[in-house]
Amino acid sequence: MKTLIRIGTAAILATGLSLGGTAAQAAGGHGGPELKHPSWTFDGLFGHYNEDQLKRGWEVYSNVCASCHGLEYMHYRNLKGLGYTEDEVEAIAASFEIEDGPDEWGEMFTRPATVVDPIKEPYENDALAKLANGGAVPPNLSVMTRARDHGPDYVYSLMLGYEAGVPEWVHEEDPEFSVPPGKSFNNYFPGYAISMPQQLFPGIMEYSDGTEATPEQMAKDVVTFLQWAAEPELEKRKDLGRYVLVFLIVFTGVLYAYKREIWKNAH
Amino acid sequence: MSSTPSPVWSNPAIKWVDRRMPIFSLMHKELIVYPTPRNLNYWWNFGSLAGIALVILIFSGIFLAMHYVPHEDMAFASVERLMREVNSGWLIRFIHMNTVSLFFLCVYIHIFRGMYYGSYKAPRELLWIIGVIIYFVMVGTAFLGYVLPWGQMSFWAATVITSLVTPIPLVGEELAIWLWGGFGVNNATLQRFFSLHYLLPMVIFALVFLHLWALHTTKSNNPLGVDVKKKADTLPFHPYYTMKDAFGLGVALVVLSYFIFFNPNYFNHSINYVMADPMVTPEHIVPEWYFLPFYAILRAIPDKLGGVVLMFLSILIWMALPWLDRSRVRSGKFRPVFKWFFWVWVADFVLLTWLGAMPAEGTYVTMGQWATAYYFAHFVVILPLLGWFEKTKPVPESISAAVTAGHDKEAAA
Ligand code: HEM
Numbered sequence: 001m002k003t004l005i006r007i008g009t010a011a012i013l014a015t016g017l018s019l020g021g022t023a024a025q026a027a028g029g030h031g032g033p034e035l036k037h038p039s040w041t042f043d044g045l046f047g048h049y050n051e052d053q054l055k056r057g058w059e060v061y062s063n064v065c066a067s068c069h070g071l072e073y074m075h076y077r078n079l080k081g082l083g084y085t086e087d088e089v090e091a092i093a094a095s096f097e098i099e100d101g102p103d104e105w106g107e108m109f110t111r112p113a114t115v116v117d118p119i120k121e122p123y124e125n126d127a128l129a130k131l132a133n134g135g136a137v138p139p140n141l142s143v144m145t146r147a148r149d150h151g152p153d154y155v156y157s158l159m160l161g162y163e164a165g166v167p168e169w170v171h172e173e174d175p176e177f178s179v180p181p182g183k184s185f186n187n188y189f190p191g192y193a194i195s196m197p198q199q200l201f202p203g204i205m206e207y208s209d210g211t212e213a214t215p216e217q218m219a220k221d222v223v224t225f226l227q228w229a230a231e232p233e234l235e236k237r238k239d240l241g242r243y244v245l246v247f248l249i250v251f252t253g254v255l256y257a258y259k260r261e262i263w264k265n266a267h
Numbered sequence: 268m269s270s271t272p273s274p275v276w277s278n279p280a281i282k283w284v285d286r287r288m289p290i291f292s293l294m295h296k297e298l299i300v301y302p303t304p305r306n307l308n309y310w311w312n313f314g315s316l317a318g319i320a321l322v323i324l325i326f327s328g329i330f331l332a333m334h335y336v337p338h339e340d341m342a343f344a345s346v347e348r349l350m351r352e353v354n355s356g357w358l359i360r361f362i363h364m365n366t367v368s369l370f371f372l373c374v375y376i377h378i379f380r381g382m383y384y385g386s387y388k389a390p391r392e393l394l395w396i397i398g399v400i401i402y403f404v405m406v407g408t409a410f411l412g413y414v415l416p417w418g419q420m421s422f423w424a425a426t427v428i429t430s431l432v433t434p435i436p437l438v439g440e441e442l443a444i445w446l447w448g449g450f451g452v453n454n455a456t457l458q459r460f461f462s463l464h465y466l467l468p469m470v471i472f473a474l475v476f477l478h479l480w481a482l483h484t485t486k487s488n489n490p491l492g493v494d495v496k497k498k499a500d501t502l503p504f505h506p507y508y509t510m511k512d513a514f515g516l517g518v519a520l521v522v523l524s525y526f527i528f529f530n531p532n533y534f535n536h537s538i539n540y541v542m543a544d545p546m547v548t549p550e551h552i553v554p555e556w557y558f559l560p561f562y563a564i565l566r567a568i569p570d571k572l573g574g575v576v577l578m579f580l581s582i583l584i585w586m587a588l589p590w591l592d593r594s595r596v597r598s599g600k601f602r603p604v605f606k607w608f609f610w611v612w613v614a615d616f617v618l619l620t621w622l623g624a625m626p627a628e629g630t631y632v633t634m635g636q637w638a639t640a641y642y643f644a645h646f647v648v649i650l651p652l653l654g655w656f657e658k659t660k661p662v663p664e665s666i667s668a669a670v671t672a673g674h675d676k677e678a679a680a
Contacts, residue, residue, distance in 0.1 A: 045529060073347040139541075143347065146532060147540035190550075233350065233357040240358075241528025248524055252517030259510040266305060266502055 032169070032187045035153040036160065038220055042152075042227055045242065048235050049228055051083030056207050057225025058082055060218045061141070063205045068129075068138040068196070070121040071229055077115040081232055082225075089115050096120045134182040136195035145223070145230045152223050154188065159219040161187040162198040297483055302501035303508050304489035306666050310384075311487070312515035313377040318475060319516060320370035325468050327363040328412075335415065337461035339454040342417035343542040361531040367409055368534045369523050371557035374402060382588070383609055385597035386488040392589040394481035399585045401474045404467055406558070406582075411464040413555060417457065418539030423552045425452045425460070431565075434572035451545065491669055492598025493662055500666035551626060559623025560616055564642065566627045567635035577639065584646050591646050593654025601660040605653050612645045 041050050058079065061071075076093035080086070094112040098120055101108035113120065122138075123129035129137045145151030163185045170177050170185075170192060179185050183193040200215040207213055228234070274295050276282045285291045334353055336345035349356040378398070381387055387395035414425045429446050433439040448455030486495060495501055502508070526533055534556060538549055554562050561578050568574035584591075599606050619638050625631045663669035 073344065073351060078351075143540045147537055149537050151537065237357065237361075237528055237531070241524065244524050244528060245521065248517060248521045252514065252521060255510070255514040255517045259514045262506050262510050266507060 032192070035150055035188065036157045037153050038156060038216075040152055040224065040227070042224070042231075042234055045238065047238050049224065052209060053221055053224050054082040054228055055084070056209065056211060056217075056221040057223070057228070059207060060205070060222040061225055064199050064218075065141065065222065067122055068133065069141045070123075071119045071142040072121075072140040074119045074142050074229060075115070076113060076117055076119060078119075078232065081228065086115075093117060134195050138196065141226055142229045145227045147230075151230070152227050155226060156219050156223045157188045158186060158194075159200050159222070160215060161189070163187065166192075297504075298509075299503065299505045301483070301504040302486070302495065302498070303504050304487055304495055304500060304666055305502045305507075306489050306491060306670060307487065307508070307511075308490050309511075309515065310376065310380040310490075312512055313373045313380065315512045316515060316519050317370060317373040317377055319519075320366050320373055321468070321471060321475065323366045324363060324370060325472070327359050327366065328465070328468065330359045331363055332465060335461070337415070337458050339417065339457055339543070342415065342457060346416045357531075358527070361527045364535065365523060365526045365531065365533075367412070367555075368526070368557070369519060370405070371409070373519075374405065375557075378402065378585070379613060381488075383599045384488055384490060385492055385592070385594075385599065387588045388592065388597050389589065390485045391481070391488065394478060394485060395589060396586050397474060397478045397481060399582065401471055401478060402585075403582065404471050404474065408464060408467040408471065409555065409557065411460045411467065414457065414460045415464060416539060417543045418536075419541045419543055419547070419549050420536045420539040420552070422452060422543035422545065423549055424554055425456065427552055429456070431571075431575045434575065436572075488597065489666060490598060490600060491663060491666055492596065492600070493664070493666060493669075496665045497667065553624055556620065556624075559621075560619035561623070563619040563623035563635050564639045566623075567632065567639040577643075581639075581642060584643070588646070588650075592650045594657060594659065595654075596659040596662060598662075601662050602653070602657055603660060604657045605650075608645065608649050608653065612642070615641050615645070 041048055041053070061069075076089055079089045079092060084092070093115050096113040097110045098113045098117055099108055100111050103109055123132065126137050139147075145155060148154045166177060166179060166185055167187070177192070179193045183195055184197050185192055186194045200218045202214060205213055205218075211217060231237075274292065276285055276291060281291050331349070334345060334349040334356065336342055346360070350360055351357075353359075381395065381398070410424070410428060414421045429443060429452065432442045432446065435442060444450060446456070447453060448459060489495075536553065553559075561581060564581050565574045565578040568577055594602060594605065596602055599609055615638050619635070619642065622631055622635045622638060627635075
């Protein structure tokens, strides 16, 4: 009897828990190579960000991605979370011209951004974004790693997943497959034909801290930055979580001992 | 119980209030000395756990509502703002999101417990029926809440579920337009969903009180399913069950905290972090895990109206359990054949849950149809027949007799 009950619970719990996963996976599965899974500093019970890496990630974002992708919901002041000082953030903000107004004559004008301004969007509207990118709008990147299954691994794989030609296994799946003009082949993008051209090549930029900017390095850094953009609370969350868990486990242990004591003669 | 004497309060303030409105005496009677069967196992923890989950949801929800903006252009951004800019906003939201899963898990275990131990049988039919109504309102509340963050899955789940009324003959189309406040899910829909999502938890709260009222009238069932006959069969609720429930709560909070702090989006669909877009239909529209078995039943039937009717029946039929189960023995413990069928049915429910997450194609559809057929056969064929044919084991004459007869007997059962 007891065992039956245990098996039953285990089954219910296991399905309950795994379903979130299976349901999510059902949404994006495809037959290409497995996602790459580098080690991330932000994984696990002790997950955290590394400020040097976050700054490098911001450099990749602002040098490479920012011309097409925005970071909605974020302000320049948030960049202090990367480890930049107040002055550095002010300087970064001031390097962007943004539209403001109307002034007292009813005219719109431009001025340098300040730390309280939202991070500047590359396109004024979706129509312009589409026009510039062959009909696809480059999506907002500030929630990207939350908005895809296995987000960090997916974006990392996507950035490194371009192929010059169409690989054999795709034609085995679909002999008719070809990449439409203006699109590129990517192993990880659903449907494999993506409107974003390959971005990360050796030598396209230099890091200010002297790290060698290989495509793998840039991908890893920019994904870490995007994960921070999506989950800026992660370090605080995990720090607090460890205290809460330790406290609750100890407290529950005490409750258990106390419960046994009370029930000692009652069975 | 009328046999428990009212306490004599010594504190003058308590005395003053109690003589005019005996709230302290009531609490003393229902929460302190309340006679509870002495043999309740840990499966009896999940009712109070569900209650606490409800309270956590209401509290966190009230704080969410202070920052949430129910407008199609602002809802998604307001949730992002809450998580990024509001102090501990992420915590409030992750508590709310993950406690919903805890709530449903507890309620499912609570319901299955009732099914195994025959807790729905006389005289607890009304208690059981109120429980099923609570479950219905929970389903509605969770569905409405899931629409609020206005992600892709919010929007498309709302579209799929509200469209379920369209196949109703004659009035279906009109009804859908009336529900939407437009010709599809739109801003008006979002605003009424928010209003109702705030209302229904209060309705659940009130229903929980009715549920407890019925419970304290008939008293708890127990794993043996025999009635309480004498004082030795019971223990006072406090400290015995307050402590046992507190320990259970501790364990539940450990599990809940793991998800809140280390895996907060585990039960969420990543695509719900893409803002709702009426022009882009997601490849797979999958409901939250706790709706999956019913979603599988819905999709098992090729006819849309039939699917909707069967889906509602699959929960409504729980209400008829007291009359479908003809056995005079309550507890599954003494029903050697029922016991097996019960677990097969649980497995069928788990199978339906899994099928609900799979695409509706190929073998999944056929499996879904068989699993649905078995789901209903359990209630309308197997249970009534078992009452007839099953040879039940002898039932102990009282709880205390069974307890003093030694634990070896229990272990063997
Ligand atoms: C029976 C209790 C409740 C259930 C089952 C429930 C369920 C849900 C669910 C499933 C969500 C979507 C989670 C997400 O993905 O964001 C949600 C969101 C929300 N709920 Fe509740 N809820 C309950 C009580 C309440 C109460 C009492 C309030 C307010 C007084 C409330 C306010 C909100 C708000 C404002 C949101 C949108 C913000 C967000 O998405 O995080 N909820 N609820």
